[in-house]
Amino acid sequence: MQKFRWLSVSMILITAVWGCLALWFQLALWPVAIVGSILMAWLGLSIAAAIALWRQHPGKQKLLGCYVLLVAILLLWWQMISPSHHKHWADDVAQLLESQIEGNKVTLNNVRNFTWHSETDYIARWESRQYDLNQLVSADLVLSYWMGPHIAHTLVSFGFTDGQQLVFSLEIRKEQHESFSAIGGFFRQFEQVIIAADEQDIIRTRSNARQEDVYLYRLVMTQPQLRTLFLGYLETAESLRKTPQFYNTLSSNCTTIVFDLARQIAPNIPLDHRLLLSGHFAEYAYDLGALTPGYSYTELKARGYINPRTQQIPLESSFSQAIRTDIPALPVNEAL
Template sequence: MVDGAGRQFQTGRLLIFMRWVAPVLYAVLAAAGVFLLAVVTKQPRHDRDWYPHLSRLPHVELQDGVFSIAPYGNWTYTEDAPEEMIWSGVPPHRISDVRRVWFVMEPHPGLAVMAHTFVMFEFGEGDLVGLTIEARKETRETYSAMGGAFNKFELMYYWASPRDLMTRRAVMMDRDLFMYPLQLSQAEAEAYLTSLLEKTASIERRPRFYNTLTSNCTNELAKAADLPWHPAFILTGGADRALYGQGRISGEGGFEAVHAKAEVDACVRENAFRPEAAFNAALIACAE
């Protein structure tokens, strides 16, 4: 039973709460509401001041099973910076000529649960076409997983030569790289390439936001391949192990042996300044 003094004490505490704490809570809730409103009403755009290597949106021509892409990144990198900032194009290729699809992992240094992933399509001797799916950053922006969950970045499908994609990471950024051949039938490889080309064309017509959870580099690739969902498509550092478990990466001796054999960053550094076709041939030889 609460006596009069107790009731007065409780009433005093309530008044203190209403006077000092409640306004702070209201302000926090109001700020959160304004932030969420800004997130849901923000519109993705193509016309921002982008990082140079993400500045040119690829255009895909796709008709009767033949595709071409331009512009196509074909940059080269030294340990310090880009050396040659070349934009070229992928000449007409028949989708039915795709021979193999390669999956590449770039583990995040110091954060084992995260990695960047991308793919390369092999058509013939020294003929590789690469694709990385990126959070399209503006100049002076840095990547943030939290920001990426709240419409901080647009989504970009960046098609580029393997030398561009691999030397940027292994030479300039000094990152580890692991390259695996995916176990896909011919029909699956063709459908996968077609899906990614169509998604690229769709983004050119209608910009989209990158999302750390639902539209990141790995789960965009997984959705295009119609793979069953796996937590590693969000915690992307386990993507290669997940694909091994699903039978999309194979090899003898268990995953650790396959993983060790797939490391190619030293090979990339050794061949970084060779002509493009020679670089591609050396890269495949290292990964096989």
């Protein structure tokens, strides 16, 4: 009986905390006084129900019945929250990637190519570009550390024989008034979006404007694997364009998409805790044999640190070529 009471009280407290966070993030634009009153009432009822259950108070049945009813209403409201494309989006996620594929020819609309002077000072450009899948020759893994050594943003940059590089990144689609919140990402605060961008834009803004630590690693992939991964990003982008989806910090983020697409190539690659601790994702790829062979992971990481180079590259210079200086190339027999 005592064990059942412990379990029941724990469930009340867990749902109370979950409800508070759900209400806080979903009612963020409401007046603070109103939101505060709602949260206080919710917490008050939750605590009262937990105490009544624990002490076996005579009025516990009414309190528990009221609490269960409100939890049911809260869950019903939660299920009714749906993602949308129709909001006042921040400039850097304002457009959705569109693709047309005809044989080996790919036309992309809304490729981002911003010029960033700082996080708030930039020149916005969305471009249309064409690519030949027969000319797809490389893929690089890029990790940008924005919150300590264990959490990084994961991007994949594809290279073509003419020197072009195109980066794909799954990101939160934040509104103009929003900023990223890892906790908010658990509570349907953000939609998700696939951004296709020039390296001078999406990598430089992280290394220079945001002062994040950025690392680049070459991936060992065959041409068919490159094509599968590239088209996988386009298929995901098209799916999101047709049907908006919420970003989820745990299950649907910039790292899990790389893993999900990689499983289309190698279905048996294992789950690993480094999918959650994304700052160690490159080490996971190294253990799978997906990074440049012949070097230790420590050496690849040291030589893949591109910030010292990005700080010295003028805007008009060849950014993609410069950031790869001193990064070990794949051996000829590992390349296409």
